[in-house]
Amino acid sequence: xxxxxxxxxxxxxxxxxxxxxxxxxxxxxxxxxxxxxxxxxxxxxxxxxxxxxxxxxxxxxxxxxxxxxxxxxxxxxxxxxxxxxxxxxxxxxxxxxxxxxxxxxxxxxxxxxxx
Amino acid sequence: xxxxxxxxxxxxxxxxxxxxxxxxxxxxxxxxxxxxxxxxxxxxxxxxxxxxxxxxxxxxxxxxxxxxxxxxxxxxxxxxxxxxxxxxxxxxxxxxxxxxxxxxxxxxxxxxxxxx
Numbered sequence: 001x002x003x004x005x006x007x008x009x010x011x012x013x014x015x016x017x018x019x020x021x022x023x024x025x026x027x028x029x030x031x032x033x034x035x036x037x038x039x040x041x042x043x044x045x046x047x048x049x050x051x052x053x054x055x056x057x058x059x060x061x062x063x064x065x066x067x068x069x070x071x072x073x074x075x076x077x078x079x080x081x082x083x084x085x086x087x088x089x090x091x092x093x094x095x096x097x098x099x100x101x102x103x104x105x106x107x108x109x110x111x112x113x114x115x
Numbered sequence: 116x117x118x119x120x121x122x123x124x125x126x127x128x129x130x131x132x133x134x135x136x137x138x139x140x141x142x143x144x145x146x147x148x149x150x151x152x153x154x155x156x157x158x159x160x161x162x163x164x165x166x167x168x169x170x171x172x173x174x175x176x177x178x179x180x181x182x183x184x185x186x187x188x189x190x191x192x193x194x195x196x197x198x199x200x201x202x203x204x205x206x207x208x209x210x211x212x213x214x215x216x217x218x219x220x221x222x223x224x225x226x227x228x229x230x231x
Contacts, residue, residue: 004157034219044158044206044222090157102171103148103220105157 002027002095006106013081014114021076021109023091032094033074035065036105039087047089050074061085083115117141119223121207127229133195136226140188140209147184148220149192150206158206164190165212194228202230 007022025031035047048059055067065076074091091106120139128134140147145166150158161180163171166187175182179198184190194201204227208220 009155036222043224044208046219046221049219092157103160103163105159107155107157 002093002102002104004091004093004104004106006089006091006109008109009107010110010112012112012114015083016080017113019076019078019081019085019111021089021091021111023074023076023106025072025074025091025093025095025104027072027093027095029095033065033067034092034094035059035063035074035076036090036092037087038090038108044090047076081111081113083113085111086113087111119207119209119221121205121223121226123226124224125227125229127231128197130199130230131196133193134197134228135194136192136205136207136228138190138192138207138223140190140207141221144209144211144221145187146210146212147190148206148208148210149182149190150208152204152206152225154203161192197228197230199230202228204228 003026005024033050036044037047038044047063048057048065050057050067058064063078065074067074088108088110090108094101094103122137147164149161151161152158160174162169162175162182164184167184180194182192204225206225207223210220211218
């Protein structure tokens, strides 16, 4: 069965530190990849997505993610975090084809940025 | 553009009582999802609709959960009777679906259900 693993459940960083959140998935076919973010008191919203083409994708607020097919990974990065990045981050994978696809979320990583 | 609307935002009920959640997706989105999110976990799909058709309800506990999406727009998710373990946030999301691709989902604020 398809699955998504986020290895870091809680991350605490100081402002200006660099961030990398890991995401690995298990599915051998075509995938679409997403990172969603949930700020405190707000609903889930899209941070960035990968469908095809350049495996390095850029999202909102300075975030980027790299799709490495050989490693089944889609790690999220930001060179310098801000206090306002405190949130929970979810990796999601859409695996399969139209009509049969599965949309699977990881368990999330809770990021706390210290001012 | 209005986002995904859900109501109620919070609901507290006693076990064995029924409860219903309502969702209005983004206009034009043909695909609607209901998720359950337990504390400290990611969203878990309960049911997915493409227009009026429930195309994936494999994770829906059918003995107590039911859902409908009349006319392919609004949707209602019902639990009857509720159990203590049903306490969670119930999320609705919508997206576009075409032959070529599955697009990103847009989430509503969720309904936080507490069963006592």
